[in-house]
Amino acid sequence: MCGIVGYIGRQDAAPVVLEGLTRLEHRGYDSAGVAVLGSRGLRVAKQAGRVRDLTDALPRRFAGTTGIGHTRWATHGPATDANAHPHTDELERVAVVHNGILDNSAALRAELTAAGVELTSDTDTEVLAHLVARSDADTLEGKVRDALAAVVGTYGLAVVHADFPDRIVVARNGSPLVVGVGDKEMYVASDLAAIVRHTTTVAVLDDGEMATVTAAGFSTLRPSDLSATGKTASQVDVDASAYDAGEHESYMRKEMLEQPTTAQAVLRGRLDDRFGTAHLGGLDMDARDLRAVRRVKVLGCGSAYYVGQMGAGLIEELARIPADAEAASEFRYRDPVIEPDTLYVAVSQSGETIDTLLAVQEVRRKGGRCVGLVNVVGSAIARECDGGIYLHAGPEVAVASTKALTNMFLGFALLALQLGRVRDLSIADGRRLVAGLERLPAQIEEVLAGEDDLVEVARGLAEARSLFFIGRVRGFPVAREGAQKFKEISYCHAEAYQTSELKHGPLALIDPDVPTVAVVPHDELTERNVAALHEIAARQGPLVVVTHEEVDLGEVGARRIVVPRNEPELDPILLTIPLQLLAYHAAQHLGHDIDKPRNLAKSVTVE
């Protein structure tokens, strides 16, 4: 989704900003632009297309030590040069880059037009540049405050003004913004990834906060009265190399292969062999609080929702608490009943997904308790929640989520274990699961080691016009996630179904051109699952079955993908890993840009 980068210091700003923008490319974008303030005043270059193309097309002497840049993901108006950010006022003295959506932009555009302003783009953002330019305030902070007072909506934004060349003013409301501290130079960005090579000393703005950034430092302000909020920067514990693909041909591949290590990270220090339980200090819930939970509702979007379904299953199975998952994007629109004894669990890699954030706010506004399973430390959702479990997967760059999802599952397993052990889950079962979790990272490695055997299967699936992913109970969210990954990066139509539901409709679609990927673990449903495979085989539907060694598929003529067994409750995550590999190799076979699938963004910060 849209990205913001800014620089102010002694260096030429444009190359620093452009390099930062390339670090945000994976988030998805369709246009890019940069503005610099130098001896020739404000200069802007922007166009539809890649950052690389913008860099090549940059005008000569595009110099200045203050600069802001943007990668745009079209919301208001198509991806054109005119709609790319930065947006400027009529005199080209103000430049604004903006993430988020202004809800009242149509009304503001009409007012500006009536006042004689000639708008040059279709965007909501452009109004901000005009509003800043038209403010009577005598400071840039005052002008930005006046503009913000007129707009309704979400924003992360950065503003420069030719009359105030020593500063960038930034503001946040619902769209992330960080300020990075260098040595007599400062950075701003919508994502740490853009600036982590330069600094790891950062301040994360809160919603409803502004900041003035100069080469010498920054100060945070309340927009209402421009009084100081006094935020200081702190060191974040990240390794800049974690943002590089290294020798890997894509981030997705790197991140899939990291899973054995990142899985260890989420479990580290949280398992208790002796009592067969987990310790999750960040939840901030004692045994009494945990026992008081009567119901669990998981909220997440996309793949996080599907893993949330796996998590709800784990909680219900281990803790015997009714639990389910719901798409966070739908939740608040049905005016949900929030129950005081329900534990709401928001699950998100980025911690910035607006739909999930708004669902958390809905819960908390109505007095509910919401904890987070979040990867990005200090992100909006993490801060909004009452407590939570950090996922420790490290930075995830590829749009298609892999290692973060695996750690979400493990986070749910820890939560289920802790909820279970303050209830009726026996110590023996607790220890069985702790041992299972300890075995998992090595088993994930074992599945990944079988990658070569999957390449041909994936290529075959990539040729299909349409395919099914099926599973039952524990296997159904696995199938949903498998279909999601497959369609995201291969662009093939893939639909997930409960195996049991096939004969109630979709069986009509099965023919030799429609393959089915079936999830068939060795469990109490194996026989029923195999029976369904026979129904597919009888209609000449090609079959790929992700299964366990012990499962006898009979004569269905399927291509088997065998994964190691863990405890039945934990098996779903091992059954998911081959589906990541299938999607990856199908997309690679089709020659797609795996890390940047079309139309998708890494973190969806607009509704």
Ligand code: F6R
């Ligand atoms: C799928 C994918 C998306 C995200 C979803 C939620 O591979 O990446 O479906 O899972 O957009 O994102 P987060 O987890 O950042 O809230």
